Amino acid sequence: MDAIETDAAEGMDPLIFARVLDGKGGGRSLARGEVDEWRPAHPGEVLWLHLRRHAPEVLPWLRGDLGISETTAELLVSEETRPRALREGETLVATLRGINFNPNAEPEDMISLQLWSDGRRLVTFRKLPMQTPRDVVTMLDRGRGPTDAGSAIVEVVEQLTLRMNQTIVDMNAQIDVLEALDIEEDYEEILPRITAIRRACLALKRHMSPQHEALERIAREAPDWFDESDRREIAESIDRLRRYLDDIDISTESALVLQDELRARSLASNEHATYMLTIVAGIFLPLGFLTGLMGINVGGMPGVEESSAFWIVVAVCIGILALQLFLFWRWKWL
Template sequence: MDLKDTETNEGSDPLIFGRVLDGKGGARPIDRHNVDNWKPDVAGEILWLHLRRDAPEVLPWLQNDLGIPEPTAELLVSSATRPRALREGDTLVATLRGINFNPDAEPEDMISLQLWSDGRRLITLRKQAMQTPRDIVALLDAGKGPTDAGKAITEIVEQLVLRMNDTIVAMNDQIDQLEDMDIEEDYEEILPRITSIRRNSLALKRHMAPQHEALERISRDAPSWFEEHDRREIAESIDRLRRYLDDIDISKESAVVLQDELRARSMASNEHATYMLTIVAGIFLPLGFLTGLMGINVGGMPGVEDGDAFWIVVALCFGIMALQLFLFWRWKWL
């Protein structure tokens, strides 16, 4: 069976792929007909099923054939995808999120992955295609994959967290580029990019913060089949996720600083333009009053008959303008 074709072929069949882990890093495929009555042939075998969460048959299959309690099955197919984790007896239930690398997707469009495991079976569910399960099953098919359910869960968590790094690094690179650009010349290009970075940072933080809490819950409350080395691996992923959260905060703050600088430059430019208009209006206001007064066309105005009035007014206007400029310079308005 071609894994790539199976992963992208959306249909009514809830099973995307099934593998039986042999406990040595390898796995063999298993089809839908052999899943319901599956029992390990040898000690250490683990059943992993990767399902479509939105397939019509998935809920009754989980409840009736796989024996998952109704409230848990409804949680696994629910559209409420806020990251969380809980323990139900000897089973572990979790909802996690990963970066959406599908075509035309934005980083903040994170994909949810639900998982359920009792240590002997591992069931993962998704709505949109995800790269992480494909990578892990490829390792299994090559004989280099996880050996048990706990290790498979830690591999999934590690891959989901590691893939966030590319998006965060890309945002930091964008900020570095924006800081090197000329704010005044590239204002129209910089502003929308800053807005996009802030929006992405807020969206990632909104999903990754509860994911951090979910991973801590797994590390602390997972059943006994989740071994000590699995808890250490989860702890490493928690530390890495915490660093990513710090990097997101830095990216967000850097974007805010750039946006504030843009806003300050824009306000300064507007204030300077308003100031210059005020200066020009201050210069021409008395000149306009003078020329208006001299143009009221009243008989007996001095200098009208001999033709010298125009030049007198021009000279007077230049004198007033020179006096104003001198006073503005003296008062440090210019």
């Protein structure tokens, strides 16, 4: 099958593509029927199979035709996709994760890629479509790809890691845009976007931190067919991933600072409104008491028969108001 075909076109055939690395950066395609009979035609040839791990035929094929142990085969098709790596004799087994660029998917919903290799064969597995293996196989078809199993693993790791960069850059750009907005006017727009960024940062770090540990284990414990140049390249990917983790921490802190500023301004605005209402209530409380007292319908109220009584009450109210304002200013309430 060709690497660019979709799952719908391929059905549930476990084989997505098969390539034989020629040791010079190129590779030739194998059909499904040729895979089981493959033997190296020249020294240095490596068989790379890319499979759907959820296809029903995969598990029996791994245990039977490929001779992978039952425990390892079940691990490779498991739904447990936390990044990790382990060595079993001369074989390397790993689970890695990459950014999800499938339609209607959030990038932070990372998807897994499992791999198994004994140096002569490399088998990778995925459930959802991934662009990274397709990019690497395109390099092989153009004659500029990896030359052996170790360099193929390194190339896959590098492509997975590089694809994380754009997602992190996009998050930082979103934070820069939010910081440039007017917090008071765009509060309702900014807060949900900050929450989404923080959630994305947490999701990315949850997957990338164990991936960092898995790559360190590959560099440290990989079999001898994983040569020194491969280990150096993995070390570069580890350093790059560490920088990405630092960038995620910075993005998280920036989003947190912006969110705290939003909350602080909102709280200050509410406190100011409450304070002003308190001042207004304090001003009108004695005035309301006085006017209420003057308005009771009880005989004998002084000034009822006087035409100037109303203006006297108004003058008293104004005097009380002026005294209150003076006292509030003196006490620095205003």
